[in-house]
Amino acid sequence: MRSLSETPLVRDGKSIILAHDHGLEHGPTAFSEVPERLDPETVFEMATHDAVTGFAVQKGLAETYYPSYEDDVNLLAKLNGTSSLWMGEPYSPQTCSVEYALELGADAVGYTVYPGTNREPEMFEEFRSVQESAREHDVPVAMWSYPRGQALKEHRKPDVISYATRIALELGADVAKVKYPRSGDAMATAVDAAGDVNVVLSGGAKTSDDEFLSLVETAMNAGASGLAVGRNVWQRDNPDRILDALEAVVFDGATADEALPE
Numbered sequence: 001m002r003s004l005s006e007t008p009l010v011r012d013g014k015s016i017i018l019a020h021d022h023g024l025e026h027g028p029t030a031f032s033e034v035p036e037r038l039d040p041e042t043v044f045e046m047a048t049h050d051a052v053t054g055f056a057v058q059k060g061l062a063e064t065y066y067p068s069y070e071d072d073v074n075l076l077a078k079l080n081g082t083s084s085l086w087m088g089e090p091y092s093p094q095t096c097s098v099e100y101a102l103e104l105g106a107d108a109v110g111y112t113v114y115p116g117t118n119r120e121p122e123m124f125e126e127f128r129s130v131q132e133s134a135r136e137h138d139v140p141v142a143m144w145s146y147p148r149g150q151a152l153k154e155h156r157k158p159d160v161i162s163y164a165t166r167i168a169l170e171l172g173a174d175v176a177k178v179k180y181p182r183s184g185d186a187m188a189t190a191v192d193a194a195g196d197v198n199v200v201l202s203g204g205a206k207t208s209d210d211e212f213l214s215l216v217e218t219a220m221n222a223g224a225s226g227l228a229v230g231r232n233v234w235q236r237d238n239p240d241r242i243l244d245a246l247e248a249v250v251f252d253g254a255t256a257d258e259a260l261p262e
């Protein structure tokens with residue numbers, strides 16, 4: 001089995017995954033302030049930035065647009081997803097197999113699991129089959145580990161997030177993508193709970209340059225291996241500017257202040 005560091009998803013042990021599955025997960029309103037980005041090609045272009053080690057999209061976008069970008073972009077095929085029209089218990093059905101993702105040229109695969117929901121058993125079982133196929137084909141697996149469900153009042157509680165990273169380790173993921181547990185100390189605990197699994201920070205709703213880069217700096221100081229970010233990049237007017245700054249913070253250890261151009 002290849003180690004994660006031998007794959008293109010990681011550079012010097014770190015990753016910046018650009019996520020662009022929001023057309024499915026959140027719907028076209030996610031693009032209302034940047035309507036030109038409804039055209040997936042505009043975001044594929046962003047993924048050619050040097051900072052981006054993986055580009056997470058659903059198979060429909062990969063089928064249509066990835067052939068023009070396969071030399072410049074590392075594809076992380078998202079293998080399940082759900083729309084915000086679904087009002088039932090959180091659940092993310094499988095939309096693509098590992099084998100089909102590889103046919104599309106995927107360098108890595110990603111899968112959302114919602115621990116704590118009534119459908120956790122099904123999701124664990126479905127992740128089992130994805131993880132085992134990924135091992136068979138020697139392709140890394142990133143788990144979007146997002147605890148949800150009626151018993152959870154607070155999705156970002158420190159204990160909940162360290163449980164989320166631990167679940168990624170226990171179920172055999174290579175990367176755990178988690179929401180920020182509200183402090184650097186809690187992030188460090190979540191990183192410890194993950195053992196040798198790389199923990200990446202989920203970007204969240206768009207915030208100011210300062211606020212976002214400081215959050216990334218705190219997460220990196222806490223031992224995170226980078227981030228998987230969507231809206232905080234492609235909802236910005238100047239995505240290259242924030243990608244340059246993220247590259248400096250994640251790969252070069254710059255502070256948020258150092259990374260932000262005047």
Ligand code: FBP
Binds near residue numbers: 228
């Ligand atoms: P953001 O950086 O925009 O939060 O994207 C990360 C991500 O995990 C996406 O892959 C996914 O579409 C979205 O967040 C899910 O967000 P939520 O859990 O809030 O629906």
